[in-house]
Amino acid sequence: MTQGTAKAARTPAVSRRAVLDAATRLVEAQGVAGLSMRKLAAELGVAVTSIYWHVGNREALLDELVQEMVHGLDALSPSGPDPTTRVLSLAVGLRRVLRDHPHLIGLVNERGLTPAMFLPSERALAAEITAAGLTGARAAEAVRAVQYHVIGFVLVERHTDRSPEQRPSAEELWQAELAAPPPAGAADSALARALAAPVDADRLFEISTGALVRALLAPSPPARET
């Protein structure tokens, strides 16, 4: 919106496109905090103030980046014979998309685009959950339960991914648990050993999402209703 259409006189040093591309590279490499106007200018071999001419300011730049990222997302299409596995396939797909764009959730949310971004997956979930026989408020709760579960899972994953080495680690803590005399009501040692092992996120996602979806789609109502 900053530029009009005009026949360029001398070839410009940078273009709006070049700024956006460099910014995308910076964000993907160092995260949102790593995107600084001065770094950007340095990378493009231009004065800081040139950046401002092309994109306005940092906030507007991020707005544009988010816009492009969201539009570049592939649509989710369910697969499988029955509603349960189709809902699960949507959950798996949503998790994959969110994991592939780790900075997206935060950026989108800061810019107020969360509902718009999640509408397609919400619609797909609604269709499958309707096909499973749920209707009205009950179906809406199921849609949102799955959404929250998947998004939340990815947020937890992201937290553990980009964190430094945790000390003491879960392994160390649960091995100490095994060595200590067990108090009343303590967990069995096989459980402690299992908790000392690192998390298999794929498997955990499969198990927890599977359990949730099966319970939500089961004929018995999850909450008392008329």
Add this chain to the structure above:
Amino acid sequence: MTQGTAKAARTPAVSRRAVLDAATRLVEAQGVAGLSMRKLAAELGVAVTSIYWHVGNREALLDELVQEMVHGLDALSPSGPDPTTRVLSLAVGLRRVLRDHPHLIGLVNERGLTPAMFLPSERALAAEITAAGLTGARAAEAVRAVQYHVIGFVLVERHTDRSPEQRPSAEELWQAELAAPPPAGAADSALARALAAPVDADRLFEISTGALVRALLAPSPPARET
């Protein structure tokens, strides 16, 4: 660790304690990003460099704050007659603690204290899930599934809490959906209306966590196992 024990000559302008208290206030009011050494100094009526004498640097200050917050957390104690409701009560308690300290998860994670922080709740969950009859790897998966679900839910809630007004809102989007001609496989209009209403987070948490826990504790195995 910066100070020794010595009889103070003139009453100090600030104390380590005063710095920590002011920092806590700043973080709770403006978030972690709002904590700047210079603001802190200004608030205490002292030169910036005094802060450094007392607490080392910004990183060390945050370390200390997190330490205090984690130690100030109340232990979770389950309540209810059967294992399912006891696990649910733990989930509710964990959610409450995390919601009461919105900055804590991020701070703890950056400092590598996540396993240490969640060990108590993990232990409590393990005990109740063992009481429900699960053992070994199966029980560990249930523990982690509940943990991830609750933490993830709170992270999603936090996202939506501290976000600006979202535009277009979910209400607007789903009302447009209602107005448009329904394509094949579309959700029913009662569902669309329900999705146009704002989220009742407490109810959604109750429903989704209830469904998850019931499914995890059910006798039929959630995944094929020998």
Add this chain to the structure above:
DNA sequence: ACCTGAACACCGTTCAAGT
């Protein structure tokens, strides 16, 4: 022991000025 100002290397942003 405790506090200070000066200095350095970073930010985002605005502005007047160049071509």
Add this chain to the structure above:
DNA sequence: ACCTGAACACCGTTCAAGT
């Protein structure tokens, strides 16, 4: 139309110097 340097108000941090 496009780019520039200077300037301002912010950061965190170090250092030598004060009392």
